[in-house]
Structure formats: structure tokens, C-alpha cells
Amino acid sequence: MPFAYRPLGKHQIRLLKPRGLSFDALGYDLIHVDITTKIEYSALSYTWGAPGDSHVIQLDGEWFPVRENLYDALQAIDFRRRNKATASMVKSYIWIDAICINQGKDEEALAERSLQITMMTRIYEQASTILVWLGNPQNEMHNRSAFRKMKEFNQRRLVIMAKNRPYRPWWWPHKAKLPDNDNNTFLASMAATDRTVFDVEGSDTHNAWLGICAIFRSQWWTRTWIFQEATVPEKLVQQHIAGTQWRNFESKVKFLCGKETASWTELQGTVMVAKHIQDTHQRGTEFIQGAHTAANSLLAFRVSRVQNRLLSFLEILELFRPTECFDPRDKIYAPLCLAAENVRLVIKPDYSSTNTVHYVYLDVVRFGISQAGKSLVFLGHACWTPHLSRPFPADWRLTEIPSWVPNWHEPIDFYPIPKVLYIENKISARAFAPYDRRNTQAMSNKQQQVRTFNATGDSACSAQIYESQLHIKGIFCGTIKDVMPAIRLYALGTFAEKSRRWESGSKGRYPTGEAFSQALNRTQVMDLKENWRGRPCERGGDIDTKLLSKLSTDLDAASIGAQSRMKSAFLRATRGRNVCLLEDAYLGMVPVLAEIGDRIFAFLGGQVLYTLRPDSSRPGHYLYIGETYIHGLMDGEVMRRVEVGQARVEELVLV
Template sequence: MGLDKYRYRPLSKNEIRVLKPLSNDGLSFDLVHVNLDDQPQFSALSYVWGVEVFDRSIKLGESNFPVTVNLHDAFQAISSYQKRREDAISQTNHLWIDAICINQEDIPERNTQVPLMARIYRQATQVLAWLGKPEFQADVELGVQMMEGFLQGFFESQLKSKVPESSPTTIDESFEIKQIEVDQLSYLSSVSDNLEQYIDVEGSKIHNAWVGIFDIWRSRFWSRAWILQEATVPENDSYWPHYAGRYGNIRIESKVAFLCGSSSTNFQALLMAAQIANLLARRTPKVPEEVKIPVWTGYEQAYRLRMRRIEELGLDLSLLPVLQTIRNSQSTNPRDKVYAGLGIIPPSGIDGKEERVAVDYAKSVYEVYFDVPKFCLTKIGHELDFLGYTRKMKEGELEPSERIGQLLPTWVPNWDEPLYITPMPKDEVFYNATRDSKVSASIEGNNLSVKGVQCDAIKTVMSPLTMDHFTQLKMELNIEYEGEELEDVFFRALCMDIQVDGYGRVVGKYNKEDFSTVEWPWNGKVDEVPLDLQQRLQWGGDGRRSLCLTERGYIGLVPASARDNDLICGFFGSKVLHIVRDDENRHEYIGECFVDHLMDGKVMNWVENGALEVETFVLGLEMNVDSDDTRGECLDGRVIANRMTEKCSPS
């Protein structure tokens, strides 16, 4: 980055650097030190680094400091935005930008500044999210105006219902953000019967406005890992619920301002547009092609995380779920798939204030990803939760190879690889497969040693579902199912005996009544079971899990990569069960599983009765014994385990 042209001064504890403007062109600055403990006033930029080609520059003191085209454009947009705003927020013109305010060539400084980033964005007076320059600025401006119209209609409808005619028209502090989320849903239902007003022919203002809105949603910004920490920061107390303004001219204050070229918008406007676009896509036959493709999913992911942070859902904001959200995003440095999530965890949350994965960019990606299971093993009651975030490839799928994939055992989550399966809930209210047993697990080198028992095995993986499987179920289900309807057993297994809400959060146990409106396509005659039953009910396992029948006659839901004869194991201290594969006296870790009737501690009854033998499973990479590399060479990407041994045997 040409850092030889600018000499950074060392930072003291809790100090950061901010850019102080020296001119009105938005391109000349001093770099000054401030201490976060002093509550300094500044704005923070959230943006996409992009291709690191530094062919533009800004003035930093007496030096020319090289920057990318995207960052140069952001400086100009910020200057324009601040000039056209009159409020005190936008006039806080000191600016924090990671690429400049952190010495990127000083790894020790990065290691201390990156953990401060969450605090930086929380304390910033405003977060300016730069989405980039749009291809057609006029369309984006039309889109912003239309989104403001959506919000205008919403707030007018709410004021009419909440504020008496004789009352002042200012929205007071009782009009809170959480209530606004609920009110928006009711408002959308009221406009859904008149959706035609939101579409028009190609070339019309309305059509071009949608093109502009979709330009905003297509920005690479939404796919970036770091924005989930930066742009989802909850508002300060002074920001919400201040939705103040005059009737007919509602103005919304938001800590995060999204800049797209010379236009700007906010979370609430984007949310309303996404909701209406969803309605159009589902209910209106003649819609613009752009509306048929849900390109707003990146934005919605950020919005959902923002709402969870506002609501301070401690369990939802523990480390692993946050990393799961980030893993489908993009990052130039795969280490950031872990580090970008650390600041999202609230200091008072389940992971504690000081108990965090240490940031160290000198470590290899391999080591950084290993740090997550090591950290999890220190979390009492959640030691083995990380196993739910691993993925064993199905037959025919490519083994992970880019960047770090082939070096990682599959008991270590590969955060650089998407995972489209929801880990099983670990709350004992829903599952407690090994009851109050204590975890006995440790990591040595590439190996995870964990005590447990083999409690069952897969007899038949029922994928794709056929009539023969129903015949088998009817004949071989355990006697414990006597008196139950197969329909109920089937749905309970598909749902893993739980209910989830619209945010994917577990809210209760399976309730048969919830499926009263689902057509059961089997009338009891095995030869009339439709062949596409599994496809029609694919939502139950999300396409990443398959039903199975076990050797003991139970029905279960297992990873799609599971096979007949795979072993079902209970690891001590784990609320759920796990699949491992027997391979020449070795065991390969496959993933978590649900087995009906075995999730409530029955396994431990068998242990106490002496029916099951306690074993130590050692999971690790299969080593090439001829290699001099002490870390080992992965031969085929598999993870194996040897029972009752302390090291991996040669293949």
C-alpha cells in the first residue's frame, strides 16, 4: 500500500486513528489519535475492499496515500452526503476507515486493533455503508424515492391508528423499533390486495425504480463477511426509538446510512422494499424479471442479524451461530471468517467478555480454524457443539480443496465452506441424549479424543424414499412404537421432534396439530405410497438430511452423506447423537443425528445397566507415515478415528 510514504505513530491502549478533514474536497486529511475511553465523535466506514489495486490517492498530511478506486469513490460520496445533510450526525466529519487507520503491514497492531473494531462501530456516531457506484444513478435515485414512499405510507397508516386527530403529530418514544417490525407485517397484509400499484411496464418510473432498488441489493457489499459486524450494529440509545417528524413528512433517523453513488437510504426502507418485492414475486403474475429472483437475500441476512443484536438474544449470538451466519459471506482472507464474527458477540453474552478466540494474523488459516474447537472445549455445557457445524461430503461431491479444505479434519468446521444444514439444537429442553454425563474430550495435534458409546447403527438410509421403505418400517419398527400412527412417527422424525419460528429459532417440541393441514398421501396401503413423498416433504430435512431405520428398529434423521451400517454413537456430554463410519477398524466422523426414542437419556440407562461399553474415540487426519511433515499429509480428505488408541494408525 505504499506505506513507506507515511510513517505511522504507535497507538496506546484503546487508542485509534481517525481522519480529520483538511479541505472541502473530501480527499485531504490529517491522521490523528483519539482514545475510545474519551468518547470521541467520529463516523466509521463499512465498505468492500475489493481488488487491491491502489491506483488512486488521497492526501494524508504531506504524503500521497494510495487507495483503491472503490475507496476513492467512497470519500467523494461521503463528502457529498455530509454537505447535503443538516443534522449534527452527518457533521461529525472525523472518519475511521480500517484500511488507513490501521497499519495493515504491522501484524501486532492488527492483532490489537481488530478486536477493537466492534467497539469502534458501536461508539461511532454514524456508520456509513458504501455500496459502490451504481451503473444507473438515476434509477437508484428513483428507487430510493419509491422506498421512502413505502415508508411514508406505512408511518401515515400507523399514525392514523395510534395518534388521535387532536394529538401532536410527532411520533413519541413509545413508537419503538420492535413494535415497528410487528406493525410492518400488518401493514403489508393491508397492501397485499392492491399490489398492482407497485408494478408497471418496462421503461416506466416504477419499473426503473425497481431496477434501481435491485442495483442496491446486488452490491457486493452484502456478500462481505465484515459487514455483518459493521452494518448490523444496533443503534445507540440516542437513536432509537427516535422516529421523529411531522405528519405527512416522516423522517427516520438511523445510525447506519447506506450510500449508493449520490443516493442514500436506511435499513427500514430496504426492509419495506424487500417485503413488497417478496409479495410481488409470490402473488403477482406480471412482475419485472428482477423481482422474480430474490437478490435481496444478502441484505435480509444482515437485517435478521441486526434485529437479533437489537433484541440481545444471548444464545443466538454465541460464537458458533454467528460464525455460521458469516461462513456464507465473502472474505479475501479466510481467517476473517472467524475474526469478523468475534465483535458481534455481546460482552454480556454466553461467551463472556474476555473469553474470546485470540486474533492472530500470524497464524495459518489451519491454526485459526483449529482455535474454534479449542475455544469451544472450554465452554461448559457446550464443549462439543462445534461438531454440528461440520460437513461430511456426499458421494460424488468434490472434496474441499481451495485455500485450506484438504488439511482440515472434518471434525473441525471449515468456515471457508458453505454449510446449508442447520445444526441440531443443544438445549436439554429438547434433547439430552447422554443426560448429565460429563464431557471427556481433548485435542492433541490433529486428533480429537472423546469418550462415548456406540448405541445403535443405521440399517437402511431411506433416500430416495420408496414403497419398500414403508414396507420395512411397518415390519421392523421397534415395539416401542406400538399404538402410534406411522404418520405421527414420520413427521416427528422429519422435524427432529422440534418446532422452529420464522427466524429458525427452536420454540418448542413437535406438535402433531401443527401438521393437521399437511396432506398425508398414504391411506395405509403400502402399495399406494407415492414415490415422490420425500420430495413433497423435503422441507422437513432441508434436503441435507435423510430418514433412516436403525438396527434397533428406531426411525431417525441423519446427514445425507450417511450410509447403511454407519454407527450411531453417544459422546459423553453431548445433547445429541453422532454418526461415525467403520472403515477397517477406524471411524470417520459423519455428523450429528436424531434418533427417535434415543434423545432423552435412554443411552445412559443402557450404560448403567452394562449393556453398552464405554469407548474412547480418537478422531484425526489420516496420516502419510512417510511424510516428514509433523502436521501430517492428508491422503484423501477423510477424517478417521481409532478406538482405544492415542494416535492415528497408518493407512
């Protein structure tokens, strides 16, 4: 007989209170408390793991089945609770979703789950500590070396930051230092110490990196719910003035792996080093490639929350897209807790059997085009995927999702074309830059946000949803004549041969009047430059193949930063895209599934252009392929064609 839950009140949650049992048994009392109660508790963030209740705990004196990974986490928490050195980390009460929320399949349990999900953000924000369980390590020695190495990276980074910002009285202003100076100096310092020992198997550094990669490859990093659980914004003290230190910074998120513990700041420096090693392609470090990707994404989102930089609902959904969950509707309902209030008023969690995945995903599009201006930004997150790499669970009855509706369950291998430029305010040459040694977060500067592109000028969007079709007004811009893979940093053969043929056909000149080679270089970064945060900040970007091909060992700190920003802009533009040539000699970046004969359109109200594939059986109907950049047609040129009669607005139907 399953455990019988007592019903929760509207503003209540359940908490676990550990019992004083023997070391062989885990026992808890389940209590109900009001969410507004000022009670200290720890919240657990973990991955459920494979189905199968292979262990049991005592809950209110009854046996309660739990999965293996949760049982391991409870044992690790109990170990720290009994250890004097770590006892303060674990509070008297614990919140765990699998136990504190009724996971039954009946209507009462589904209703409770829908309500509790709306409270998840508050539950984690009010927790005194958040314990992240990464699992038991496969190799204890590698794990211990990994945590020692992460602490070493953190201390080295702190020393560099303190050196760049020596303490001075508040009345003695000095030149400000931006975080990219710190990061570049920190990464440059790695070359002389750690780089030469990666080839030596069995060395402490080699073992440490094996352990670090194992940590970053934990299933926890792929879980859908971790973004709201482990990125809780915390109050940061950023000043140290006149010898008075304000509040000590201590993150309440603790990462647990076996018997080792780390903080966010320690993982942050390690992620930076791992990314730097991957970008420089150092010999003997192939096992590091890609290990940090998920951690880097989560870290970037945490920084945005700490700095109170609000992301749009679609940007948040995109962060959740590569993650794993059993219920595909969680890809919408988990991010809801982090969305603005106007989103949560329209889209509400509903786990009833009648609310299908198709309806939930379509609700996101309806919300977008129902807002003022009928935004088409959602199209940047949609693409034609004829073969799903992540099929829906067999028991989910799902009608086919239209090509223009983002399938949030399916991971994508491209970045949406940026819609906003983040322009940094200029910093005074003698601005006061306070520094608190205990705080590794830099003071953020206010930014201006302007539109990146403006393909259709000030035109108003005209889009309507009819069942599974999107009726929209657009302007034909051209037909794809040829495509080729984007230039690879270290393999230029195929690209160089085809680009020479294209340049020869255009006689070296581009329709805008610039040299063809210059237009090609600008096209490959979509005419964008990036700042030290990895955000697009300026138009007029291009690529320098000589700088891209150099090793970081041959560059100074400033050149390392410039190379890194250029690589980031290049990879953002070319990931999941090919270079195309239109019949009228324009160059562009199109989705990898675009083919010769596909057509490029501008939609009224859209910032960018779009690739469509005609439906041969139904005139005026198109399959949506994806967003497109065409160099020289992104700043209102299409509308000027309409004004002079070279193009016309027509009604399109996307299926």
C-alpha cells in the same frame, strides 16, 4: 516509496480530516487521537473490492494509492458533505480501515493490525454516523425507483403499526399486540397492490424491484467485517406516554448507493416483502429469489444486538461463515469483537506467520471443551466436506482440517440442530403496549431458555484432543438402512413412493407406538415448532402438507403466519439433510453426505446424536459426518438402553 505511518499509541486511532481542495482531488490530513476522546467522526463500512490501486488521494500532502471502490465511496461522501441537505450526515472526521490502519506486511504493521482489531467494536460504537457504501448503481433509474419503493414500504408498515396500537393514556390499558400481528397484516396488504404488476416489464414497480435486488446483491453484504460495523446497537425510545414523546429515534447507520440514501428501518420492511414474495413463489418474480438472504441474516443479527440478546460465540461464528475475506483467520478474529469477555481472554488476534489457520480453528474447539461441562456444541458446526467449494488462498500453508473441527472458511448448507428452546412469557390480555410512531422496533419480552434435546441425560462429557484426533466416549444407536431426500413442498413423487415402502415394512406402526406417518411428519421438522421470530419455541411440531401447498392469497393473516412458521421449521430441519431409516425402523434426519452403512452414535454429554463412518483400516476410528436427529431417541432413551444392558459405552476416535 510507500506512505510512512507514524506509530500509534496503545489507545490511539487515526482519523481523516478532509481538506478544502477542488472537486477534482480528494485530500486529507491524518491525525492521531485517543480512543477515549469525545470527538465526532463518521466510520465507513465498505468492501475493499478487487486488488489493484487504480486511484490516488492526497494524504498529509503525499499521494496515497486506494482501490476503485474506496475512491468511489470517498467521492460519494464528499458529495454529501458539500450538499446542505446531507451535510450533517458526514462529520468533520472520518475513520476508514484501509487508510487509518497500517496495512503493511512487516512485523510492526502486523502488530498494529492485531491491536487495532481488538478496538474495532469500540471504534464503530463511538462513531457519530456509520456510512455503508453499497457501490455505484449499474442503472440510475432502477436505483431511484428502488429507494422510493423502500420508503413506501416503510411508511405503509408504520401506518399499520400505528393502527394496531392507537395512542391511549397510560392509565387506559388495552390488549397487547405482538409484532407478528403487524408483520402478517403488512404482508397481507401487499397482495392487493404490488402483486399484480410484477409481470409488467418497464413498470415502476418492476424497475424498483430490479433496483432493490441489485442493492441486495451488492458485494458489501458478503463481507466478513460488516456484522460488527452495521449492527451497532442504538438506544431506542419505546414509549409515548401521556402525550409526552421521549427521544426521537434516528439510526446512525446510513446506506449509500450512488446519490441515494436509506436507513435500516426502510431496508427492514423491504427484506420482509422480498422474503414473503420468495416464499409464495409468485409468477414473474424469479429474479427476487435469494436476493435478500444475506440482508435478512444481517438484519436478524442487528435485531438481536438492539434487543441485547447475547448470542454464543459459535452462533456468531456461524453468522460470519458465508462471508468473504482474504485472510481465513478473519473468520475467527472479526467475530471476537462481538464475543463475551471470557472468549476474548482466551482467543486473541495473532496475525503472525507462525499462527496458522489450522491452529486458529482448533483454538475454538479447545475453548469449547475447556469450559465447564465440556460442551460438544461445536460439533453442530462441523461436517465432512471432501470437496471444498471455497479453497484456501494458494499462499496459505494449511494441514488438512480434521472432520470434527469446524472449517469456518467453508460455507455450509445446513443449520445446526437447535440446542435451546425460546419459551415466551405469557402476555397479559390487558397489558399496556405503548407505541412510539418513530420507532419500528417492538418491545421485546423476556424469554426462558431450556434445552431442546437431552439424548444422553445428565451424563458428563468425556472428550480429549490428541494432536488431530478427538477421543470421546459414545454409545452405538443404530446403522443407516436407507436414505431419501426430504419432502419438497411441491414435488412429492419420489418421497411418497419410498415412504410408502418404509411404512409397509414397519406395518404402519413406529417403535414409539405412534403411527408411522405421524412419526414421519414430526421427523421432518425435528419435532420442533417455531415462534414469530423464527426461533424454536416448543416440541411436538409436525408438518401439514395441505397448509404448506396453499398460496398466501387464499389465506388470512393468521394462517399466513402459521404457514410461514411451519415452512421455517421445515426448511431449518431439511436444509442439508436427508431422511433416513435405521435397521431397527427408527426415522431420522441425517447430513446429505450420510450413506447406507454409516453408524449413529450418542456422545456422553451431548444433546443430540451423531453420524460417523467407520475407518476400515483402523478399528475404533471414525470419520465425523455431522449431527443427527433420530425420532424417539432424543430424550434419554439411549441411556436407558445402557442401564438395561442393551447398549454399552465405548471409546471412539474421530479423525
